[in-house]
Amino acid sequence: xxxxxxxxxxxxxxxxxxxxxxxxxxxxxxxxxxxxxxxxxxxxxxxxxxxxxxxxxxxxxxxxxxxxxxxxxxxxxxxxxxxxxxxxxxxxxxxxxxxxxxxxxxxxxxxxxxxxxxxxxxxxxxxxxxxxxxxxxxxxxxxxxxxxxxxxxxxxxxxxxxxxxxxxx
Numbered sequence: 711x712x713x714x715x716x717x718x719x720x721x722x723x724x725x726x727x728x729x730x731x732x733x734x735x736x737x738x739x740x741x742x743x744x745x746x747x748x749x750x751x752x753x754x755x756x757x758x759x760x761x762x763x764x765x766x767x768x769x770x771x772x773x774x775x776x777x778x779x780x781x782x783x784x785x786x787x788x789x790x791x792x793x794x795x796x797x798x799x800x801x802x803x804x805x806x807x808x809x810x811x812x813x814x815x816x817x818x819x820x821x822x823x824x825x826x827x828x829x830x831x832x833x834x835x836x837x838x839x840x841x842x843x844x845x846x847x848x849x850x851x852x853x854x855x856x857x858x859x860x861x862x863x864x865x866x867x868x869x870x871x872x873x874x875x876x877x878x879x
Contacts, residue, residue, distance in 0.1 A: 712736065715868070718775040718811075719861030720766070721853045722783070722802035724794050725751055727762050728853025731773050732844070734865035743773060744849040744858055755794065759801050766805040778806035779814045779864035781821060781856070816863050821856075824863035 714735040721728035727749075731742040747765030749758035783799050786792055806813050819829035825839045837855045840847055843862060849855045 714740070715777060715865075716742065716773070716775040717861045717864050717868075718770070718773070718778045718806065719857040719859065719864065720778065720780045720802045720806075721856040721860060722762075722780060722795065722799040723853060724749060724755075724758060724762075724798045726851055726853045727766065727798060727802060728849075728851060728855070728857035729766065729769055730847075730849065730854055730856075730858030730861050731769075731775060732858065732861045732865060734868070739844055739862060739865055741844040741847040741858070744847065744854040745769070746849075746851045746854050755797070759797060762798055762801045763805055766802065767809075770806060770809050770811075775806070775811060777814070777864065777868070778811045779816060779860045780806075781860050782815050782817045784818060814864050814867070816860060816867070820867075821859050821863040824866045825859045 712735060714733040716731065716733050719730045727747040729747065730744040733740040733742055747762055749761040780799065780802050783796050803813050822831045823829045826835050833852045836859050840855050840858045847858060849858065
């Protein structure tokens with residue numbers, strides 16, 4: 711029997727960075743923890759990025775995941791907001807990479823498709839399906855629910871990649 715793989719999903723944001731931790735063993739998923747790292751929106755950008763870094767580093771230290779998955783940034787009309795989100799996303803990728811974890815990236819539509827079955831849907835649908843897939847899941851924000859969905863997406867995709875590699879080998 712294979713050992714469970716602990717996966718952290720990260721939904722990057724400058725104000726709120728959601729995180730969700732699951733364990734994947736075969737086809738089984740188990741909720742571990744979820745939450746939100748918040749930055750002080752009155753602080754300078756560099757301070758806020760440090761707050762995100764320190765919050766995520768503490769979570770990785772406390773929960774010791776094996777792999778990480780981060781949602782890709784979407785581009786919106788506000789170039790400044792997109793740039794700031796990209797910087798928060800960079801921190802969200804850096805922290806697990808510095809901890810020695812493999813970091814996968816998933817487009818928002820891929821996450822939605824993995825969790826709700828279609829590439830378009832709203833946050834309420836994601837939250838509902840996260841609860842269906844993991845009834846014991848608790849989270850404090852939509853961002854944390856999204857992070858759990860990212861972790862679920864990675865669990866599904868990593869299994870298909872492992873299965874293809876096993877079939878080839």
